[in-house]
Structure formats: C-alpha cells, structure tokens
Amino acid sequence: MISILVTGSSGRMGQAVQEAVTQNPETCVGATHDQGQELYPALAKCDVVIDFSHHGFTSTLLAEAVANNKPVVIGTTGHTDLERQEIMDAAASIPIVFASNYSVGVNTLFWLTRKAAQILGGSCDMEVMEMHHRHKIDAPSGTARTLAEILSGAIDRNYEDSVVFGRSGLVGPRPDNEIGMHSLRGGDVVGDHTVVFASDGERLELTHKASSRMTFASGAVRAALWLQGKEPRLYNMEDVLGLSKL
Numbered sequence: 001m002i003s004i005l006v007t008g009s010s011g012r013m014g015q016a017v018q019e020a021v022t023q024n025p026e027t028c029v030g031a032t033h034d035q036g037q038e039l040y041p042a043l044a045k046c047d048v049v050i051d052f053s054h055h056g057f058t059s060t061l062l063a064e065a066v067a068n069n070k071p072v073v074i075g076t077t078g079h080t081d082l083e084r085q086e087i088m089d090a091a092a093s094i095p096i097v098f099a100s101n102y103s104v105g106v107n108t109l110f111w112l113t114r115k116a117a118q119i120l121g122g123s124c125d126m127e128v129m130e131m132h133h134r135h136k137i138d139a140p141s142g143t144a145r146t147l148a149e150i151l152s153g154a155i156d157r158n159y160e161d162s163v164v165f166g167r168s169g170l171v172g173p174r175p176d177n178e179i180g181m182h183s184l185r186g187g188d189v190v191g192d193h194t195v196v197f198a199s200d201g202e203r204l205e206l207t208h209k210a211s212s213r214m215t216f217a218s219g220a221v222r223a224a225l226w227l228q229g230k231e232p233r234l235y236n237m238e239d240v241l242g243l244s245k246l
C-alpha cells in the first residue's frame with residue numbers, strides 16, 4: 001500500500017484527490033496538509049506527495065521533499081519562471097511528475113496537437129482557447145500554456161516570443177507565426193481546451209472538455225504509483241502514459 005500526502009487538501013482538487021486515493025486499492029491517504037500547517041510531520045509519514053495547492057507553495061514543498069527524499073506529483077499551475085526553474089533543479093535529486101493536466105484525454109490532445117502542428121504548422125494559423133470556472137486564479141491555464149508550447153515548438157519558436165494574449169484595438173492583419181491565446185472564465189466549467197488550425201478554405205479544431213475533477217485526480221494517483229522506484233528526473237504525464245514513446 002502506497003501512502004500519499006495530499007497537499008492543498010481542503011481545495012477542490014485536494015478533495016477529489018483524497019477520493020481517488022481512497023478508491024484505489026493500492027493507495028491510502030497517509031496525511032493531509034493545508035495552508036498554515038507544519039509540513040514535515042505529514043511528509044515523514046508518507047511515500048509520495050500529490051500537490052494541487054498554490055504555485056507559491058511549490059518551493060517550500062520541494063525543499064522539504066528533497067531533504068526527505070520523497071517523490072512528488074505536482075498538479076499546481078501558474079508558476080513563475082523562477083518557480084519552474086526550482087522544479088527542474090529539485091528533479092536532479094528526486095523524481096517529479098510535473099504536468100499541467102493529469103487527464104488521459106488531455107494528454108492524448110497534447111500528442112495529437114504535436115502531430116497536427118508538425119503537418120499543418122507551416123501553413124495554418126494556430127490559436128488556443130480555454131474556458132474554466134469563475135474561481136480559477138491563473139490565466140492562461142497551465143494546459144493552454146502547454147498546448148501553445150507544443151505549437152510554438154513545431155514552428156521552431158519560443159512560447160514567450162510567439163504567444164499573443166487576446167487581441168484588442170487596431171491590431172492589423174494577423175502576422176504569420178503568431179499564436180493567439182484566449183482565456184474565458186465563468187460558472188462551474190471544469191476545463192475546456194480547443195486548438196484551432198485555420199487556413200484559407202478549411203479549419204481543423206481539436207477540443208477536450210473535462211466534466212469531472214476526478215479525471216485529473218485519478219490521473220495524479222496513477223502518476224504517484226508510477227513514480228515508485230523511478231530515478232530522479234523531471235517527468236510529465238505523457239511519460240506516465242507511455243505517449244512520449246509513440
């Protein structure tokens with residue numbers, strides 16, 4: 001039985017993760033952690049951490065996980081460049097799965113987007129749209145960022161140089177190689193993502209819609225089990241699902 005520390009435990013995802021851990025016959029909730037509580041006693045009791053809390057907590061969590069040699073599944077999004085670097089640095093010491101989305105469907109969308117961009121990237125205008133519930137604090141979503149990173153990689157550009165966030169005013173005709181990013185917020189939407197490939201005469205759209213947070217939670221539990229015995233490295237959910245090899 002693998003004992004899991006669930007951080008951000010009173011949040012929407014923290015609750016879903018506890019349910020998914022309890023439903024899985026191979027895992028149990030060894031401890032929970034929330035803002036203001038001491039981390040070390042909870043961490044010491046567990047084999048692996050699943051974190052869906054706040055980007056500002058990641059560096060504290062990783063410092064403690066490295067000191068105690070515990071693998072970590074990071075589900076939190078919205079990290080700064082410095083925090084992303086800290087995740088990469090920690091992965092030299094402990095195995096980490098860091099994914100903007102733990103659903104099987106979205107990771108299939110990542111794979112399909114990579115293939116479609118390899119075929120269409122040079123000849124199509126590429127845009128990303130996402131919609132989430134009114135409580136989400138970061139934009140664009142981590143998943144939309146990953147999709148835009150895949151698109152920009154396919155046309156040999158960087159995310160930072162190619163992405164344009166929404167458009168307003170006299171922006172002029174759309175330049176080639178620009179990737180538009182559009183974030184909608186409202187109601188209780190769990191998470192919708194669409195990638196658009198548009199050219200003269202036709203348009204391809206790839207869409208994923210999540211209807212339950214349990215899809216992310218059960219994926220994170222799968223990642224936590226997969227991490228057991230792995231070498232220190234930064235992995236993603238495509239590695240967990242074996243999609244990186246296809």
Ligand SMILES: NC(=O)C1=CN([C@@H]2O[C@H](COP(=O)(O)OP(=O)(O)OC[C@H]3O[C@@H](n4cnc5c(N)ncnc54)[C@H](OP(=O)(O)O)[C@@H]3O)[C@@H](O)[C@H]2O)C=CC1
Pocket residue numbers: 007008009010011012013014034035036052053054055056057074075076077078099100101102103138142216
């Ligand atoms: N990778 C994926 O598949 C998915 C990722 N996410 C990401 O997971 C994260 C959490 O989402 P969600 O559950 O909806 O958010 P919630 O706001 O519902 O929950 C966040 C939790 O983290 C706690 N928290 C907030 N700030 C801190 C802090 N500084 N230190 C420690 N704990 C803190 C909150 O405590 P308190 O209540 O006291 O504020 C709460 O328990 C987000 O980054 C979201 O984007 C979400 C879904 C899927």
Ligand SMILES: O=C(O)C1=N[C@H](C(=O)O)C[C@H](O)C1
Pocket residue numbers: 077100101132136140141142143144190191192
């Ligand atoms: O905050 C959320 O809810 C979600 N966050 C993740 C993201 O930012 O991509 C994943 C999912 O879409 C739900």
